[in-house]
Amino acid sequence: MKPKFVQHAVWAFLVLIAVAPVWAHHGNAAFDSDKRVTMKGTVTEWFWANPHCFLQFDAKDDSGNVTHWVVEGSNPPDMINHGWTKAALKAGDQIKVTVMPVKNGKPIGRIVAVVLPNGQTLDGGFGAPPAGRAAAAPKQ
Amino acid sequence: MRRGLASAIALAAISTLVTRARAQEVPRQPGAVYDADKKGEAPAPAPKRDLTGVWEPAAGASAGVQANGAGLMPSDGKPEHELPFSQLGRETFRAHKPTFGVTQVPSALTNDPMPGCNPQGFPRVVLHNFRTSRIIQTPENVVVLYEFNKKWRVIWTDGRQLPKDATEPTWGDPDPPESRWWGYSVGKWVDDYTFVAESNGFDDRTWLDNAGRPHSDALHVIEQYHRLDRDHLEMTITIDDPKMYTKPWVAEKLRLRLQSPKFDIREMECAPIETEEYNKEFADPAAGIDSK
Numbered sequence: 001m002k003p004k005f006v007q008h009a010v011w012a013f014l015v016l017i018a019v020a021p022v023w024a025h026h027g028n029a030a031f032d033s034d035k036r037v038t039m040k041g042t043v044t045e046w047f048w049a050n051p052h053c054f055l056q057f058d059a060k061d062d063s064g065n066v067t068h069w070v071v072e073g074s075n076p077p078d079m080i081n082h083g084w085t086k087a088a089l090k091a092g093d094q095i096k097v098t099v100m101p102v103k104n105g106k107p108i109g110r111i112v113a114v115v116l117p118n119g120q121t122l123d124g125g126f127g128a129p130p131a132g133r134a135a136a137a138p139k140q
Numbered sequence: 141m142r143r144g145l146a147s148a149i150a151l152a153a154i155s156t157l158v159t160r161a162r163a164q165e166v167p168r169q170p171g172a173v174y175d176a177d178k179k180g181e182a183p184a185p186a187p188k189r190d191l192t193g194v195w196e197p198a199a200g201a202s203a204g205v206q207a208n209g210a211g212l213m214p215s216d217g218k219p220e221h222e223l224p225f226s227q228l229g230r231e232t233f234r235a236h237k238p239t240f241g242v243t244q245v246p247s248a249l250t251n252d253p254m255p256g257c258n259p260q261g262f263p264r265v266v267l268h269n270f271r272t273s274r275i276i277q278t279p280e281n282v283v284v285l286y287e288f289n290k291k292w293r294v295i296w297t298d299g300r301q302l303p304k305d306a307t308e309p310t311w312g313d314p315d316p317p318e319s320r321w322w323g324y325s326v327g328k329w330v331d332d333y334t335f336v337a338e339s340n341g342f343d344d345r346t347w348l349d350n351a352g353r354p355h356s357d358a359l360h361v362i363e364q365y366h367r368l369d370r371d372h373l374e375m376t377i378t379i380d381d382p383k384m385y386t387k388p389w390v391a392e393k394l395r396l397r398l399q400s401p402k403f404d405i406r407e408m409e410c411a412p413i414e415t416e417e418y419n420k421e422f423a424d425p426a427a428g429i430d431s432k
Contacts (some may be wrong), residue, residue: 027239030246030426047421049414051255054422072422077271077287077406081167081201108426 030102031110038098041069046089050075053084053125055111057095069107071099074125082125093117167201169272169406172399174200183369188332191275191282191365194405195373198397204270207240209351210377210391211267215241223353229384232354241351248419248427252352253345257410261321261346262293262339263361263377267391268350270375272405282327282335290409295325295337295363302326302340307357309341319343319357327363337363348379348391356383371398 041057053073058066073079076086089095094117099109111124168174175198197203209215213223215238225233237245238252247255254260260268271287282295303309303324308317311324319341327337339361348355362378373396380388 027244027247027250029239029244030248047417049418050408050410051415051418052422054418056421070422070425072418075408077169077408078167078202080406081169102426104426104428106425106428108422 030104031100032103033100035101036098036112037101037109038096039069040094040096043089043091043093043095044068045091046086048076048079048086053079055089055097055114057097059097059107067107069097069099069109071097071109071111072124073111079125083120083122084125088116088122089114169196169201171403172196172201172272173397174198175395175397176200178371181371183371186333186367186369189329189335190277191335191367191373192277193401194272194274194399194403195396196272196399196403197270198372198395201271204266204394206268206270206392207350209241209267209349209353210379211394212390212392215243215349215351215353217242224386224389226382226384226386228356229354229381232384233352236347236352236354238347238350238352243352246427247423248429252350253347255415257289257412257415259291259321259346260289261343262323262325263363263379263391264346264349265289265291265293266363266375266377266394267348270392270394271408272399272403274405282337285405287405287408290407291322293322293325295327295339297327300326302338306340306342306360321346323359323361325363333367335365335367337365339363354384355379355381358383362388368395372396373398 039059041059043055043057045056047054047056052075054070055073056068056070058068060066073084074082096115098112098114100112101107101109110126113121113123115121174196204211206214213221215221223229234243236252237243237250239245239247239250254264265286265288269288273287274285276283276285280296280298282297283292284295285292300311303311303317305317307319309319309324310317321343323339324341325337325339327335330336340359342355342357342359344355344357344359346355347353358381360380362380364374364376364378366374366376368374375392375394375396376390377392378388379385379391
């Protein structure tokens with residue numbers, strides 16, 4: 001059993017990696033980019049498609065109230081590059097999700113991190129800083 | 141208390157490592173090779189007059205994804221990235237409502253011409269989302285197959301000239317004039333390792349990039365591919381549009397890496413039925429629009 005602060009640190013590390021992404025072509029304006037919500041839930045649908053994949057799940061709070069969330073990931077090629085597959089999730093799976101919610105208060109957001117039923121943690125597939133343009137590339 | 145301090149130190153230490161981790165652990169396509177995998181390599185000399193092969197951004201799978209606009213000139217408000225707009229160019233840019241850059245709006249409010257699986261055209265395919273691409277050379281042309289939205293285009297090398305009138309473009313008799321989403325392109329080798337293509341004759345409904353930079357029917361694109369060695373190709377894109385800009389500007393310079401000839405380019409197709417589902421379930425409600 002790892003010390004709890006190590007578990008927290010690992011979780012924080014994964015979240016930090018995912019928070020400064022390069023999105024594909026659907027913008028950030030609707031999202032509260034500084035806010036994060038983490039919750040446990042039950043998958044109701046995992047939609048694997050362009051332009052972006054999205055995940056639907058039911059989250060239950062401590063009082064037993066259920067909220068239905070819809071959260072998006074990136075496109076399938078980018079999701080694969082970040083470790084995802086079409087079969088990564090199915091209805092009924094128990095997951096832990098951290099999202100960047102929308103500003104309008106609806107239970108909608110972007111995936112920051114998901115802990116899959118097998119314990120693996122994946123980010124939302126949203127790229128990395130666009131390093132490596134020719135001007136910055138190493139010389140031969 | 142001691143445990144709390146230890147947690148804080150651990151978090152701070154890990155935070156400082158994030159930048160380094162990002163640089164080393166770039167997103168990658170399974171099976172692809174990047175420059176970071178081959179540090180210290182001494183690539184073989186470049187073959188002469190040869191662009192053939194499967195090419196991937198050398199720094200990682202997302203190095204050619206330019207969400208905030210043309211890679212060298214992103215829409216980020218920095219003075220050094222201010223484009224040389226003409227008055228018409230600035231007015232047209234302000235009328236565009238992109239989902240990225242300094243003029244971004246929520247996706248449901250955009251007038252971006254691409255969502256809904258409409259053609260992004262050239263040069264947006266390379267200024268927005270340059271992904272794995274295959275270049276094929278024949279005696280008559282250079283063909284580029286792009287992963288993004290599964291598109292392709294032809295650069296003629298058979299000696300023909302660009303259409304003389306970019307606003308009424310045609311290859312000549314018997315072809316009637318028609319502007320094209322992907323323009324008309326011709327290219328030639330300027331030395332054994334540098335291929336330069338020029339394009340015009342564009343449909344002006346497309347945008348140059350993902351940040352809503354405009355172009356007119358007078359757009360002229362200069363595209364250079366410089367073969368640095370066997371494994372590397374440098375792609376440079378220059379925009380020349382006298383109606384929208386007061387002078388030409390270099391939009392992108394991206395280093396590409398040769399992949400195995402057996403590398404299979406993944407399918408990235410925009411399907412209207414999937415886009416409709418995405419908008420209904422996610423994009424519209426995210427913007428406060430109830431389309432259900």
